[in-house]
Amino acid sequence: MENYNQFSLPKDFLWGGAVAAHQLEGAWNVGNKGLSIADVMTQGANGVERKITDGIQKGEIYPNHEAIDFYHRYPDDIKLLAEMGFKCFRTSIAWTRIFPLGDEDQPNEEGLQFYDDLFDECLKYGIQPVITLSHFEMPYHLVEAYGGWRSRKMIGFFTKFARVVFQRYVDKVKYWMTFNEINNQANFDARFSLFTNSGILTRKDEDPERLMYQAGHYEAVASALAVQIAHQINSEFQIGAMIAMIPIYPATPKPDDVLKSERAMQSRYWFADVQVNGRYPDWLTAYERNQNLGLDITLADLDVLKAGKVDYLGFSYYMSAVTAAHKDENLDYKYRENQDLVPNTYLESSDWGWPIDPEGLRYAMNWLNDRYHLPQFIVENGLGAVDHLEKDGSVHDQYRISYLRDHIEQMKRAVYYDGVDLIGYTPWGCIDLVSAGTGEMDKRYGLVYVDKDDQGHASLKRYKKDSFYWYAKVIESNGSDL
Numbered sequence: 001m002e003n004y005n006q007f008s009l010p011k012d013f014l015w016g017g018a019v020a021a022h023q024l025e026g027a028w029n030v031g032n033k034g035l036s037i038a039d040v041m042t043q044g045a046n047g048v049e050r051k052i053t054d055g056i057q058k059g060e061i062y063p064n065h066e067a068i069d070f071y072h073r074y075p076d077d078i079k080l081l082a083e084m085g086f087k088c089f090r091t092s093i094a095w096t097r098i099f100p101l102g103d104e105d106q107p108n109e110e111g112l113q114f115y116d117d118l119f120d121e122c123l124k125y126g127i128q129p130v131i132t133l134s135h136f137e138m139p140y141h142l143v144e145a146y147g148g149w150r151s152r153k154m155i156g157f158f159t160k161f162a163r164v165v166f167q168r169y170v171d172k173v174k175y176w177m178t179f180n181e182i183n184n185q186a187n188f189d190a191r192f193s194l195f196t197n198s199g200i201l202t203r204k205d206e207d208p209e210r211l212m213y214q215a216g217h218y219e220a221v222a223s224a225l226a227v228q229i230a231h232q233i234n235s236e237f238q239i240g241a242m243i244a245m246i247p248i249y250p251a252t253p254k255p256d257d258v259l260k261s262e263r264a265m266q267s268r269y270w271f272a273d274v275q276v277n278g279r280y281p282d283w284l285t286a287y288e289r290n291q292n293l294g295l296d297i298t299l300a301d302l303d304v305l306k307a308g309k310v311d312y313l314g315f316s317y318y319m320s321a322v323t324a325a326h327k328d329e330n331l332d333y334k335y336r337e338n339q340d341l342v343p344n345t346y347l348e349s350s351d352w353g354w355p356i357d358p359e360g361l362r363y364a365m366n367w368l369n370d371r372y373h374l375p376q377f378i379v380e381n382g383l384g385a386v387d388h389l390e391k392d393g394s395v396h397d398q399y400r401i402s403y404l405r406d407h408i409e410q411m412k413r414a415v416y417y418d419g420v421d422l423i424g425y426t427p428w429g430c431i432d433l434v435s436a437g438t439g440e441m442d443k444r445y446g447l448v449y450v451d452k453d454d455q456g457h458a459s460l461k462r463y464k465k466d467s468f469y470w471y472a473k474v475i476e477s478n479g480s481d482l
């Protein structure tokens with residue numbers, strides 16, 4: 001106990017930051033890039049959801065088209081990350097730079113070259129790229145021509161893409177993840193989740209729940225095949241699952257609330273069960289049978305799942321949630337059909353209403369460790385907030401420092417006291433970028449401020465926030481100096 005203050009994380013701990021191609025690169029139609037599902041979404045705000053269009057409607061703002069222009073500015077941006085001492089940089093490879101339509105035979109050399117250059121730039125500073133293959137940015141053509149992941153054909157398109165990039169970057173990347181937050185679509189009644197994860201727009205006569213299970217199955221098979229392909233190409237590759245980890249607590253100790261929270265957790269995390277254990281959990285096999293969902297799951301698929309278990313578990317952690325078996329009319333906040341979330345009156349929330357729960361991270365790490373017994377990688381964590389750029393170019397974001405400090409503190413406790421094997425920590429949006437949920441720029445996570453707002457002002461200049469200097473110190477001390 002006494003040693004805890006002296007405690008720092010393992011010597012080779014991967015401190016860094018995380019982003020996704022579509023949220024920062026911009027250059028949406030440069031270098032033969034194809035249209036992705038992120039490129040067809042408009043800017044939302046003030047509780048209004050982003051619209052899904054064809055990507056070129058007059059009068060609409062498409063925030064991902066330019067984003068923060070990282071595509072052209074990455075040498076300067078990587079230099080800033082290096083200044084903070086980053087050991088790794090999590091980003092994604094935009095599928096549409098490599099296969100602009102998704103179903104062509106040959107990859108696009110210009111896209112491949114871009115990531116060669118980007119990874120070389122990182123490696124120059126000793127920063128290792130950590131790569132997500134599919135981060136809410138699949139080719140839009142695959143949505144139009146095949147209906148996205150409702151189609152089994154997607155497995156072939158995805159694994160071809162995976163094979164090409166595994167081969168190309170065989171010496172530059174070690175840590176990979178297959179699908180970002182694959183389990184977000186457990187919230188299938190929000191049309192947005194099924195679209196961003198799987199490129200599925202449901203028709204009125206379709207059951208979104210069935211589509212979610214079908215898409216999730218095809219993705220699990222594609223992920224397992226990708227694991228096998230990766231290990232054939234380089235046995236040193238580490239391929240991870242990536243889930244959005246939101247512990248869902250029971251509202252009370254009433255047994256039906258407890259059972260409800262257990263089922264909510266099972267429904268959110270079956271994706272990881274399949275990717276880690278290589279088999280479906282029993283409750284889900286029974287559920288699919290009882291609901292008569294009639295899914296396309298073959299015996300050959302089940303063998304693939306068994307043979308393609310992931311090497312580690314990547315996850316995002318922003319918040320916890322609470323569920324109740326029965327609706328309380330006084331607590332109607334976010335009460336949704338398939339999750340039944342109610343507020344946690346013990347927690348403060350962010351400007352965007354996300355409950356802040358650092359201890360929930362320690363709880364989550366323990367829960368995942370007991371369930372999966374795999375190395376963990378916290379690949380997203382952070383606070384979306386409104387920042388103010390002062391006249392002298394400073395940004396005083398003490399609230400972000402507090403959020404990150406409190407979470408790192410709990411993360412260290414999970415490692416030190418609870419024995420969790422943790423590979424690294426990459427706070428989300430280490431440089432300000434476009435929000436995935438709302439399309440806003442003003443919802444900022446960065447340690448680096450980017451001068452661009454939602455009203456059309458954009459010098460795109462970069463500024464170091466107070467959190468930049470603080471995080472540099474954290475990395476320098478390997479987590480001792482918080």
Ligand code: BGP
Pocket residue numbers: 020180181244316380384428434435436437438443
């Ligand atoms: C996760 C996504 C990221 C990121 C983050 C913050 O769900 O993996 O892409 O955007 O959440 O969410 P938002 O941008 O909606 O604030």
